[in-house]
Amino acid sequence: MGSIEKIHEMLVSKECSCTELTKSYLDEIEKANGELNAYVNVTGDEALKTAEAVDKKIAAGEEIGMLEGVPMTLKDNISTKGIETTCCSKILTGYKPIYNATVWETLAGENAVMLGKTNMDEFAMGSSCETSYFGGAMNPFDSNYVSGGSSGGVASAVGANIAAYGLGSDTGGSIRQPASFCGIVGLKPTYGAVSRYGLIAYASSLDQIGPITKSVEDASIVFDAISKRDERDSTSKGFGGDTYSKLNNDIKGMKIGIAKEYLEGIRDDVKEAVLKAADIYKSMGAEIVYFDLPELKFALPVYYIIACAEASSNLGRYDGIRFGYKTEHYNGTHDMVCRTRSEGFGEEVKRRILLGTYVLSAGYYDAYYKKAQNLRGTIVKAFNNAFEKCDVILAPTVPMTAFEKGHAVSDPIETYLTDICTVPVNIAGLPGVSVPCGFNAKGMPIGMQLIGKSFGEAEILNAAYKYQQAAAENFKDTKWGVKL
Amino acid sequence: MSYELVAGFETHIELATKTKIFCGCTTKFGGAPNSHCCPVCIGLPGTLPKLNREVVRYAIRAGLAVHGEIAEISKMDRKNYCYPDLSKAYQISQLYAPLIIGGYVELSNGRKIRLHHIHIEEDAGKLIHQHGDTYVDYNRGGVPLIEIVSEPDIRSIDEAREYVEKLQQVMRYIGISDCKMQEGSMRCDVNISVRPKGSEKLGTRTEIKNMNSINNIAKAMEYEFERQVDLIENGGSVVQETLRYDDATNTTSSMRSKEDAHDYRYFRDPDLVTIHVTKDVVEEIKSTMPELPADKCRRYIDELAIPEKDAQLLTKYRRISEYFDKACEGVKSPKTVSNFIIGQIFRRTETEADKEIFDVAVTPEQLNELVKLLDSGKIRNNLAKSTLEKMLDSGKGALEFISESDMGGLDENALNDLCKQAVEGNPKAVEDYKNGKEKAIKSLVGNVMKNSRGKADPALAESKIKKLIG
Numbered sequence: 038m039g040s041i042e043k044i045h046e047m048l049v050s051k052e053c054s055c056t057e058l059t060k061s062y063l064d065e066i067e068k069a070n071g072e073l074n075a076y077v078n079v080t081g082d083e084a085l086k087t088a089e090a091v092d093k094k095i096a097a098g099e100e101i102g103m104l105e106g107v108p109m110t111l112k113d114n115i116s117t118k119g120i121e122t123t124c125c126s127k128i129l130t131g132y133k134p135i136y137n138a139t140v141w142e143t144l145a146g147e148n149a150v151m152l153g154k155t156n157m158d159e160f161a162m163g164s165s166c167e168t169s170y171f172g173g174a175m176n177p178f179d180s181n182y183v184s185g186g187s188s189g190g191v192a193s194a195v196g197a198n199i200a201a202y203g204l205g206s207d208t209g210g211s212i213r214q215p216a217s218f219c220g221i222v223g224l225k226p227t228y229g230a231v232s233r234y235g236l237i238a239y240a241s242s243l244d245q246i247g248p249i250t251k252s253v254e255d256a257s258i259v260f261d262a263i264s265k266r267d268e269r270d271s272t273s274k275g276f277g278g279d280t281y282s283k284l285n286n287d288i289k290g291m292k293i294g295i296a297k298e299y300l301e302g303i304r305d306d307v308k309e310a311v312l313k314a315a316d317i318y319k320s321m322g323a324e325i326v327y328f329d330l331p332e333l334k335f336a337l338p339v340y341y342i343i344a345c346a347e348a349s350s351n352l353g354r355y356d357g358i359r360f361g362y363k364t365e366h367y368n369g370t371h372d373m374v375c376r377t378r379s380e381g382f383g384e385e386v387k388r389r390i391l392l393g394t395y396v397l398s399a400g401y402y403d404a405y406y407k408k409a410q411n412l413r414g415t416i417v418k419a420f421n422n423a424f425e426k427c428d429v430i431l432a433p434t435v436p437m438t439a440f441e442k443g444h445a446v447s448d449p450i451e452t453y454l455t456d457i458c459t460v461p462v463n464i465a466g467l468p469g470v471s472v473p474c475g476f477n478a479k480g481m482p483i484g485m486q487l488i489g490k491s492f493g494e495a496e497i498l499n500a501a502y503k504y505q506q507a508a509a510e511n512f513k514d515t516k517w518g519v520k521l
Numbered sequence: 522m523s524y525e526l527v528a529g530f531e532t533h534i535e536l537a538t539k540t541k542i543f544c545g546c547t548t549k550f551g552g553a554p555n556s557h558c559c560p561v562c563i564g565l566p567g568t569l570p571k572l573n574r575e576v577v578r579y580a581i582r583a584g585l586a587v588h589g590e591i592a593e594i595s596k597m598d599r600k601n602y603c604y605p606d607l608s609k610a611y612q613i614s615q616l617y618a619p620l621i622i623g624g625y626v627e628l629s630n631g632r633k634i635r636l637h638h639i640h641i642e643e644d645a646g647k648l649i650h651q652h653g654d655t656y657v658d659y660n661r662g663g664v665p666l667i668e669i670v671s672e673p674d675i676r677s678i679d680e681a682r683e684y685v686e687k688l689q690q691v692m693r694y695i696g697i698s699d700c701k702m703q704e705g706s707m708r709c710d711v712n713i714s715v716r717p718k719g720s721e722k723l724g725t726r727t728e729i730k731n732m733n734s735i736n737n738i739a740k741a742m743e744y745e746f747e748r749q750v751d752l753i754e755n756g757g758s759v760v761q762e763t764l765r766y767d768d769a770t771n772t773t774s775s776m777r778s779k780e781d782a783h784d785y786r787y788f789r790d791p792d793l794v795t796i797h798v799t800k801d802v803v804e805e806i807k808s809t810m811p812e813l814p815a816d817k818c819r820r821y822i823d824e825l826a827i828p829e830k831d832a833q834l835l836t837k838y839r840r841i842s843e844y845f846d847k848a849c850e851g852v853k854s855p856k857t858v859s860n861f862i863i864g865q866i867f868r869r870t871e872t873e874a875d876k877e878i879f880d881v882a883v884t885p886e887q888l889n890e891l892v893k894l895l896d897s898g899k900i901r902n903n904l905a906k907s908t909l910e911k912m913l914d915s916g917k918g919a920l921e922f923i924s925e926s927d928m929g930g931l932d933e934n935a936l937n938d939l940c941k942q943a944v945e946g947n948p949k950a951v952e953d954y955k956n957g958k959e960k961a962i963k964s965l966v967g968n969v970m971k972n973s974r975g976k977a978d979p980a981l982a983e984s985k986i987k988k989l990i991g
Contacts, residue, residue, distance in 0.1 A: 136568075240791075354610050370655065
């Protein structure tokens with residue numbers, strides 16, 4: 038049973054009240070956050086207010102929903118009305134949205150208890166959470182290691198049991214990679230399965246909101262709740278998630294594909310863990326098929342060109358005029374905008390804005406952006422072909438385990454390379470779920486991902502669930518937080 | 522050497538849809554600053570645009586009105602530039618796959634000004650400079666626009682004037698915009714170059730931005746033409762640049778040179794999906810299109826025998842032509858209806874604005890009734906004319922002023938009596954006529970007409986009077 042169901046039962050059976058539960062989460066945040074830095078904004082008062090409302094319902098004998106009263110968190114790039122939403126950037130300090138993101142509107146409508154907003158790489162640009170204006174979130178397995186990024190705060194909080202679950206966003210691996218680093222589950226849904234309305238954009242054609250949870254069941258429950266068509270997001274397609282009822286389906290005869298290219302340049306312990314998982318699947322009656330996916334080599338450059346191009350445009354609006362940070366001393370509008378942006382954005386964000394501006398500029402558009410778009414089409418086709426040969430693809434989530442503090446900051450290019458296994462899924466718009474599949478010699482978690490066909494969430498979550506049941510030892514708890 | 526002017530226009534027209542192009546806010550002009558805004562049109566982080574289908578339909582109407590081809594597949598792009606009135610730092614527009622391709626505007630001299638394309642896009646907000654500070658009003662931000670881009674086919678200032686007028690006329694006809702240049706719902710950028718007459722090669726062009734009246738367009742083009750010719754004549758050359766026109770001094774000045782030209786870094790907007798327009802939708806919109814002014818004008822001339830000049834006046838504004846069409850229903854002579862409108866009703870709608878609204882006291886049905894009385898011979902022209910004046914004063918129908926006896930006509934005896942009276946009562950006129958003053962007969966006929974209250978047939982009266990005088 039996952040955390041969400043467990044909490045639901047506790048509340049319904051009156052083992053504890055929602056207020057008590059929320060208070061213990063807030064207490065644990067208080068204890069852990071100094072070391073982990075998972076939360077950048079704790080919203081205790083609002084959380085307790087919702088908890089009280091849920092308690093009243095329970096006291097009145099009313100039925101409550103599965104997510105009702107469950108303490109959770111949101112990555113700080115998901116807009117929350119009246120609650121500061123900063124993307125962990127100086128430039129958005131003080132910004133309180135006047136509207137709710139659709140996902141939060143949905144969950145708030147179900148009386149989800151939001152404990153606060155969690156840390157992330159600035160504007161979701163990074164793989165270690167260390168580009169955050171508020172400093173990085175640390176790994177609950179060992180706080181000398183990073184939590185991963187960009188949704189590092191959510192992964193850290195969920196891994197440390199100071200949130201039952203959280204919503205992150207994944208543009209090039211930002212849900213799956215920190216989930217992998219923190220030994221938990223992260224689902225990046227199919228592009229269009231979850232509304233992006235209210236998600237502060239990094240790269241619009243790649244961004245997707247998804248759950249970060251302790252278990253596959255939890256990921257499934259949360260995904261089902263948030264995946265629906267939203268009139269406000271033209272790119273949302275109206276999936277109407279129903280993955281939960283399909284968990285625990287037999288996987289006998291399921292074809293699990295392994296692309297050789299996904300195993301190249303992967304650290305040995307990670308490769309071993311993934312291949313061991315393949316063996317487990319085999320023992321459950323699945324068929325393992327190997328094939329080549331040479332187009333994968335284009336994925337990383339394509340990703341950095343497209344993501345940076347879109348980011349350079351998406352981030353143009355931070356000019357100090359309407360919201361967020363504004364420079365103190367300036368001489369005229371132009372100077373104000375220049376200074377605000379120079380002072381407000383961090384190094385990594387500036388690097389990507391410059392890169393994106395460059396690849397879109399006159400004379401370079403064809404050589405970079407257009408070529409990248411063409412190659413994107415090639416990658417989409419390659420995946421379509423691959424799915425003729427198999428039902429799901431098994432791959433490492435990250436070529437390594439969590440880096441030590443400060444490592445990512447020192448070498449941006451090497452850090453970009455760590456996205457190699459996660460970005461193809463975003464480029465192709467496919468769903469991918471990361472689940473823990475072992476530990477390295479130092480006890481840091483290793484993650485593997487299952488990649489599905491477009492809107493094949495049910496299939497990959499079922500496969501992940503089966504694995505979770507067969508390899509429960511890889512789903513290890515940490516010393517932190519609320520013990521249910 | 523004599524030079525030829527070459528010009529092309531980029532014309533922005535605000536569409537009169539009820540709501541903005543990417544959100545549900547009103548498009549109403551004015552309003553307290555930032556009162557017609559929402560998270561989407563002020564570009565708050567995380568918001569997403571949603572294309573208003575009506576905008577696409579309006580733009581398709583525009584495309585059909587200028588004979589353009591409606592693209593089955595078109596896409597929205599981002600045009601990136603940083604300016605405080607542009608909330609997202611990019612304008613959502615179309616570059617790579619516009620909604621309408623080609624088309625033309627035909628001028629009265631028979632030349633067709635070809636259009637390159639028409640695309641849809643959002644308008645920006647407005648800066649207000651006050652008390653030494655600059656404020657931004659985003660009410661206009663997100664108001665839908667079409668941009669009509671012509672080929673460099675315009676060869677004179679008169680053609681330029683007519684091109685803009687024709688666009689204005691046709692866009693108003695199809696009801697997609699009020700095209701008020703002074704309010705900014707129609708704005709033109711003029712690309713202009715000169716070349717020696719007879720040369721095929723295009724000269725270097727300059728672009729005059731944001732022209733807000735037809736007169737200013739004409740003046741600015743005149744100035745710019747002279748300036749470019751002078752430059753070349755004096756051994757210089759035209760520099761490609763963007764200009765602004767100052768109507769106070771009637772000069773143009775540089776806004777930015779080619780080197781400083783914006784690099785808009787256009788790319789497909791990932792937040793919006795491809796626009797699919799099926800042939801059925803185009804057909805459906807086509808079926809709701811009114812008769813276009815050029816077609817109407819031709820029909821008036823060819824089928825209703827209206828003189829060309831009058832036909833143009835009648836078709837200048839949609840309301841007038843509709844009034845005319847209604848008033849003509851079932852009448853023998855549409856020309857008579859036209860004469861009444863142009864001769865009498867126009868005197869009551871003196872300004873162009875009045876003519877456009879064409880809110881007159883007499884309904885087209887009332888005018889129709891009056892003309893039918895005339896057609897049937899029940900009343901005569903003079904009586905009809907004076908009656909129309911009374912109708913225009915009061916808003917009442919013709920029968921309020923014309924009695925049964927007025928319509929009875931005049932029998933032979935009565936006419937004989939009236940003619941006799943006229944001759945006997947006006948010896949001076951009779952004398953004059955006898956002395957060779959042909960005109961004197963007119964005053965005698967006038968006398969008969971007056972006393973018959975307009976019922977007499979003036980030609981018949983004249984012949985009878987001539988007989989009486991001998």
